[in-house]
Amino acid sequence: MFDSLQERLGSVFDKLKRRGALSEADVTAALREVRVALLEADVALPVVKDFVEKVKVEAVGQNVLKSVTPGQMVIKIVNDQLSAMLGADHVGLNLQVTPPAVIMMVGLQGSGKTTSTAKISKRLTEKERKKVLMASLDVRRPAAQEQLRVLGEQIAVRTLNIVPGEQPVAIAKRAVQTAALEGFDVVMLDTAGRLAIDEELMAEVAAVRDAAKPAETLLVADAMTGQDAVNVADTFNQKVGLTGIVMTRMDGDARGGATLSMRAVTGCPIKLMGVGEKLDELEDFHPSRVASRILGMGDIVSLVEKASENFELEEAEKLAAKIQKGKFDLNDLGSQLKQMQKMGGLSSLMNMLPGMNAGQMKKLKDAKLDDSIIKRQLAILSSMTPLEREKPEVIKAKRRTRIAGGSGTSVQEVNKLLKQHQEAARMMKKVQKMGKKGMMRGGLQNLMPPGMGGFPK
Ligand SMILES: Nc1nc2c(ncn2[C@@H]2O[C@H](COP(=O)(O)OP(=O)(O)OP(=O)(O)O)[C@@H](O)[C@H]2O)c(=O)[nH]1
Ligand SMILES: [Mg+2]
Numbered sequence: 001m002f003d004s005l006q007e008r009l010g011s012v013f014d015k016l017k018r019r020g021a022l023s024e025a026d027v028t029a030a031l032r033e034v035r036v037a038l039l040e041a042d043v044a045l046p047v048v049k050d051f052v053e054k055v056k057v058e059a060v061g062q063n064v065l066k067s068v069t070p071g072q073m074v075i076k077i078v079n080d081q082l083s084a085m086l087g088a089d090h091v092g093l094n095l096q097v098t099p100p101a102v103i104m105m106v107g108l109q110g111s112g113k114t115t116s117t118a119k120i121s122k123r124l125t126e127k128e129r130k131k132v133l134m135a136s137l138d139v140r141r142p143a144a145q146e147q148l149r150v151l152g153e154q155i156a157v158r159t160l161n162i163v164p165g166e167q168p169v170a171i172a173k174r175a176v177q178t179a180a181l182e183g184f185d186v187v188m189l190d191t192a193g194r195l196a197i198d199e200e201l202m203a204e205v206a207a208v209r210d211a212a213k214p215a216e217t218l219l220v221a222d223a224m225t226g227q228d229a230v231n232v233a234d235t236f237n238q239k240v241g242l243t244g245i246v247m248t249r250m251d252g253d254a255r256g257g258a259t260l261s262m263r264a265v266t267g268c269p270i271k272l273m274g275v276g277e278k279l280d281e282l283e284d285f286h287p288s289r290v291a292s293r294i295l296g297m298g299d300i301v302s303l304v305e306k307a308s309e310n311f312e313l314e315e316a317e318k319l320a321a322k323i324q325k326g327k328f329d330l331n332d333l334g335s336q337l338k339q340m341q342k343m344g345g346l347s348s349l350m351n352m353l354p355g356m357n358a359g360q361m362k363k364l365k366d367a368k369l370d371d372s373i374i375k376r377q378l379a380i381l382s383s384m385t386p387l388e389r390e391k392p393e394v395i396k397a398k399r400r401t402r403i404a405g406g407s408g409t410s411v412q413e414v415n416k417l418l419k420q421h422q423e424a425a426r427m428m429k430k431v432q433k434m435g436k437k438g439m440m441r442g443g444l445q446n447l448m449p450p451g452m453g454g455f456p457k
Contacts, residue, residue, distance in 0.1 A: 027059055091271055
């Protein structure tokens with residue numbers, strides 16, 4: 001997410017941080033670089049101007065230059081302004097209407113409407129226990145209705161039966177009627193996309209809106225498409241009225257311009273973001289967390305949330321019990337590594353970790369550090385005997401050579417893993433008194449392979 005912008009801003013801030021005192025000229029120069037970085041990321045010019053101006057005013061107002069850590073202060077101000085630009089607080093879906101609540105999905109062709117329709121439906125069904133009915137109003141693209149039906153089967157969400165030849169407004173009406181009769185809480189309307197905005201499309205969407213009276217009209221926009229996406233959003237908002245935006249393909253290495261300008265230009269909140277093709281790859285859009293990620297400050301809140309979703313309670317309890325006894329052996333390390341693998345591995349966690357500067361990030365990327373490290377470490381662990389895993393202290397030189405051979409790794413890698421385990425065990429003792437969450441956090445940090453840069457402890 002926002003890789004190149006993150007790198008650019010990171011190097012600007014690394015320079016600032018390294019200096020003790022800052023002159024006004026230093027700050028001005030840094031802001032000039034921030035401005036260029038944002039423009040290169042394809043953020044709309046008026047938005048960039050406004051942003052830089054606000055940061056400047058804040059920096060002067062807060063007496064940054066006289067503070068003890070001026071560099072950090074500037075970064076904090078940029079962070080706050082970035083977050084404000086993205087919308088400050090998270091805005092969720094508003095379904096507080098007499099049911100059924102209708103959610104209409106609109107947007108250009110291929111932006112991810114149908115996928116997002118299924119993702120939102122899955123989430124409302126599973127997390128909020130809503131009864132959801134999905135209907136496809138896409139009568140133009142052959143098989144579009146069939147596509148939604150198949151997705152519905154995958155996620156066990158009902159789709160409105162398909163009546164060949166029926167037109168969008170009629171389908172919308174039938175969907176709402178069916179939902180009202182059969183006690184559905186939510187109706188998802190997936191509309192047809194177009195290559196570019198045209199009057200006919202707008203008229204059709206407006207007619208559906210008038211017939212279905214949606215509680216939410218969500219524009220689905222592809223984060224990879226730059227400023228065009230913002231213009232599209234603006235037009236949709238003026239002609240149809242939007243209540244929110246779903247940014248898709250946030251998993252790609254988009255420059256970020258569309259996402260960053262969206263709120264400022266349209267005034268519409270980004271409510272959700274798609275972070276992959278899979279149907280559970282949908283996240284709430286939290287402006288402050290996204291801002292922190294862009295600035296490489298890490299997104300610990302999301303990380304912990306992700307961890308607690310994936311870290312099975314039973315495993316956590318087993319581990320907690322062991323730690324209570326002051327024990328953390330290599331079996332435990334193995335089970336933590338497996339949990340990490342489940343969470344999407346290192347690459348997906350990377351962006352959320354704080355304390356990495358631009359240089360470290362780049363080095364990691366260049367080194368193509370990927371989840372194969374976890375795989376290799378698990379291979380090392382499985383080449384050990386049960387005794388070795390329980391009592392790592394018995395693993396002397398000879399055994400290390402055997403383990404390296406057995407796992408297809410090197411003695412050096414085995415040594416690293418053992419050292420990592422020692423550090424984790426030491427840390428585990430320290431956090432013994434903290435709650436489960438604290439334990440996990442401490443544990444996770446210690447699981448990072450050695451040489452990946454220091455994480456704050
Ligand atoms: N990587 C990634 N791919 C996505 C995401 N959302 C959707 N896609 C992919 O984008 C492609 C198009 O998605 P659709 O949901 O069919 O798009 P659409 O807007 O319904 O397209 P039309 O109905 O033809 O206008 C599919 O291959 C999806 O898997 C996302 O968040 N990340
Ligand atoms: Mg579609």
